[in-house]
Amino acid sequence: MSELRANLIKTDGGESRLSMNDEWIIVRLPAVQEEVKKQAGKVVQFKLTNAESATAAQTADTQVPAGKVLLPLSVWLARKAEFSARVAAGEIGVWLETHELVETLFESQPDLNVFPVIGVYIERFPDGRAYSTASLLRTRFGFHNELRAFGDVLRDQLFFLNRCGFSAFEVRADRSAEEALASFKDFSEPYQAAVVVDQPLWRRHARV
């Protein structure tokens, strides 16, 4: 079963374009009633880094369809043995929640390039942890396949997400990915080294 996503952008060698024939299905945990946490009268919006993501019952109850699937990290960790043939067939990817650690995935699977896609769910766009997750995947854990951001992915963060190593962007459904394409060209010559453009300006050009 393939799902047509008109809102997916992929970058390749500095070019960004809409991707119309995406085969990957993002598998989600079954919903549970979660207690709403409050502090100083405000709803707590951000989970602490490395906080518990799912219960054993949730990971066990998660339905995984046939075809190319992106599994929640918690499902992958709890049930990886059952997916070995599908990993070999290139049908399995994993996605991390914003607060989950890339190190946890790496410990379970030292060669991350068995996954054609790794996803990072951006629960709320002002949470910049995904930027470090992406940078680490690219520079420390050697991941060179597709790195996809999905969730609260908006045009005005795409330039930064891309520079941190994301190569696919599922723009939030109520926004136009086509219009968002322009943002990849917001800045032509960044100052500092990052994942994309990996040398600082002063090493790339002779400056006065």
Add this chain to the structure above:
Amino acid sequence: MYKYDEYDTRIVRERVAQYRDQTLRYLAGELSDDEFRPLRLQNGLYIQRLAPMLRVAIPYGLLGSNQLRKLAHIAREYDHDYAHFSTRQNLQYNWPELPRVPDILEELASVEMHAIQTSGNCIRNITTDQFAGVAPDEVVDPRPLAEILRQWSTFHPEFALLPRKFKIAVSGTTNDRAVVQMHDIGMEFYRGSDNALLIKVWVGGGLGRTPILGEVINDALPWQHALTYCEAILRTYNRWGRRDNSYKARIKILVKALGIEEFRRQVDAEWAHHKDGANTLTQAELARVAKHFDAPAYESLDAGDAGFDEKLANDKAFANWVKRCVHAHKVPGYRAVTLSLKPTGIAPGDATSDQMDIVANFADQYSFSEIRVSHEQNLILADVKLGDLYALWQTARAAGLATPNIGLITDIICCPGGDFCSLANAKSIPIAEAIQRQFDDLDYQHDIGEMEINISGCMNACGHHHVGHIGVLGVDKDGSEWYQVSIGGKQGNDASLGSVIGPSFAADEVAGVVQRLIDVYVESRTLEERFIDTVRRLGVAPFKARVYADRQPGKREVANV
């Protein structure tokens, strides 16, 4: 000073275009308030009580005369003919119209200025000593590394959305004037035994609702690693800093929670991967940036000037001004001059468009066309000839810029407070004015001597009240404005946080309370002892006893907040 090359120009131009597009999309309803908020904040635009407020970056407090004229022009054309110099060496406009902000940015870009990252949860303007490059006690000019840090932090993709704001200050003197211990990262540059340039790095300092002085995380970082080491600190913070509670999201809370030993261990483990990476600095790059800060064409002058000596001896008003507003300089025959933005009755740090133009003219005529902004919210001409001081003083006095109160009780650090800021619990400007009026007699001010009063309108502490010799904090009690008073705070190498003396006061009581504190000091001081020294020697008790002597618990005018 630093001059933009084609790349700097391009980045700032591209930023203007990006922000113009974002503003248009917001006005067209394509961006929600929540989506636009971080975008406008990273461009220094707050939505305030009466109008938006725009904060313009003045990197490490350095301005050219053409830039100051442009700031004056913007105040005239887009605002109410004045602007406010802030405690982080920036400039704030209190009345810009949101749709016109892109035009203001265009004006700024034309003089190599911007409002990038002057607010929001990102790396803010890098601040330093206002006497950088001219101070006799300077070991290393901090400005080249400040500029290198500015470029590195500008639109750093990984650190664009941190848990909370992040402030870096740098200093190159043994006698710290950049309050490095009060910053998320503080750096002191110094020379090691073999003359190598090293950096002492503090982390986790900050004021706000949980005031903490920074702790030393590395006492001898070779300068080449300044950026990669910052990246290791920032990545550790970006991943592990709390985002569930904005009051606990600053790096100081993470450092306290882990302890400095464990935090250092994590940073060092992270740094092992960054060290010697692409952002490692080279001597050639440092030299390239440093030549922008080469000393101006100083004349070869005698150490003294007969005309100056004569005026000093015969004009008491001039002598008073020299005593407070003129500072030592490393080059013979030159002095640095502070132009006070603290005359009684004017909000501390405010300057009119005309005053900004006048200061720009002073800079052209007397000081190599450069101006500095201090975190004490005054303007500095760093390179004035001794023989020019008298003429400068006469015109500065006529323009209301020569109040001889630098470092005295009326040189108050003060945030905009409840008159403008939507975060404030209480007004701060009228409190400053009441204190200035209480101590308006100049001879009395000089007799009281070195004194720093810092006033914040809320616990965000923009007025740095924790490190004031006397600190005043506006608090809200059942919807009315009260003021908590602390004593014993200090900035500098021997920095300390003040202690609250007791229950809060109503607005009209604060100046009287300060008077009683001063009375205790004047009666108790030993020869040569400053207010802060007396407080440190005697403790809070005698001051508290005097202030509360005629107050009974439960009396109306004392609020228990």
